[in-house]
Amino acid sequence: MSAVEITHLTKRYGHVTALDDVTLTIDESSITGILGRNGAGKTVLMSIITAQDQPTSGTVRVFGEDPTENAAVLSRTCFIRDNQRYPDECKLDHVLRIGRLFYPNWDDGLASRIATELDIPTDRHVRKMSRGQLSAVGLLIGMASRAPLTFFDEPYLGLDATARTMFYDLLLADYAEHPRTILVSTHLLDEMENLLENCVLLSRGTMLKHGSIDELRSGGWEVSGAWADLEPLLAGRRVLRERRMGALGIVIVEGDERFAREARNRGLTVAPASLHDLVAAYGLLDHDMAEVAR
Amino acid sequence: MFEDGVPIFTQLAEAIEADILRGTYPEGAQVPSLNELAVFHRINPATANRAVAQLVDRGVLIKRRGIGMFVADGARQLIADERRKLLVERYVNPLLAEARALGLSEQDLITLITKEATP
Structure with missing residues (x-):
């Protein structure tokens, strides 16, 4: 009900x-x-x-x-x-x-x-x-x-x-x-x-x-590593946050378990984004931009 | 007691399993109610329910309607078997990966483990 x-x-x-x-x-x-x-x-x-x-x-x-x-x-x-x-x-x-x-x-x-x-x-x-x-x-x-x-x-x-x-x-x-x-x-x-x-x-x-809450929590990941390995994975995904430092990058991105496995297999560091990080990242989105997938 | 990354209900189910293995809840004993679990762990009762439902599905706990939940006969063996399989995934594989990254051979690793295990 x-x-x-x-x-x-x-x-x-x-x-x-x-x-x-x-x-x-x-x-x-x-x-x-x-x-x-x-x-x-x-x-x-x-x-x-x-x-x-x-x-x-x-x-x-x-x-x-x-x-x-x-x-x-x-x-x-x-x-x-x-x-x-x-x-x-x-x-x-x-x-x-x-x-x-x-x-x-x-x-x-x-x-x-x-x-x-x-x-x-x-x-x-x-x-x-x-x-x-x-x-x-x-x-x-x-x-x-x-x-x-x-x-x-x-x-x-x-x-x-x-x-x-x-x-x-x-x-x-x-x-x-x-x-x-x-x-x-x-x-x-x-x-x-x-x-x-x-x-x-x-x-x-x-x-x-x-x-x-579990759905929201399991739908976002923090992925970091070499930008050259990271960038190809992001095609067609909603990236909520992106930070770069030289050849390194760290993103908060939407994805499921399979995405996380794929990222790990490429040698990237993958951790589930905390609810706090996710909500903060969603709050930064200009949602006109967010509608446009990469 | 909970950490980010693993769903809370999974962590609670594992905590109950650990208590069964340790003998805190012997086989046949009653385990706390959903409300008790929720209040004790400061989690939503629906989350406690998911954890318990998972344990009931796997035959670790038995629900007796109107009375409560109990540790099933054979639950300890069941949990021990499952955890043995997880031992490889959770500990042995990462250990091998780290050893390889450090240039240690399998034999080096075995020597190391034997040395640590001997008092």
Whole structure:
């Protein structure tokens, strides 16, 4: 079953195309990473799925329905923005009460556990909290809502390494007990890639990749060696990055296992590109150029 | 504990195999649940599921519905046989290639190994 189905979604703001003909499906009970550079369209995509913004064209279905002004769908959806705003006089206690009212699956026990573990102050107005404390409040709402469809937009801003690790552990433990559909935009790939099952890779509003993390990871290689041996192998392939030094070269290139074997047989050094390197390399592509194979 | 380059589910399957070989999980013993594996290793439960499914397919683990997963009888032998085949691919072949690059003969290599193996 799919939680979200998006077909030919385009969003324009004046002359700017924020999303360009995006078609994708998000499986129910999965954790999906939304990846891409700043300005790639990650937040716009999440805003449109949660009906906080309207598409210019295309359709969005959430649990099979149009989410626009659809209370049945929206009460099952929780979207934590990176710059989430709260009412001015709000303290943690008010946030917890609102959560309880708004989300049918809200779990008080989980909420107070997270508040304690992440050390969220109870007596301070939310507007006076630090960046890290605000992020912690967002994590608390997102997790304790137990919403069947939960979005986190860069949930880690301002959190120290200890708090982030606590979040990853909490997320996995609670997700294992209460499977649900979670989408999370992130730049911290080294920390988060093992938590993700699927990914959506955006670049300037276009979807470059959509599938399992393993697929993305096994589709790119870092190949290095003598440029004379390397260059003939690259014909007809999408080269994501290329660096040269005298007679030596190093590239990040798309290819399958067979390509990797062939490169090894030519005496080149071949290693799978890390997800971090791959996503960084895709982000550098001008995708007009990328469409043109070499 | 995981490294780049090899899919996580493969690495987890190998780690479970190593624990069976070592006797951490004796034959007939119950192994941790998918959720326990996911939380312990900080990986997505779907990844843990792929690792375990692979071990079930190969007859290393047995699933008893509603109860859990157990180490199959004969699993240790099965793993040992498979690893012996991998020994050549993973260790012997690279060793030979390095020796050749250094200009060492097979006899030199055998002498070296014998010397290292004698206390």
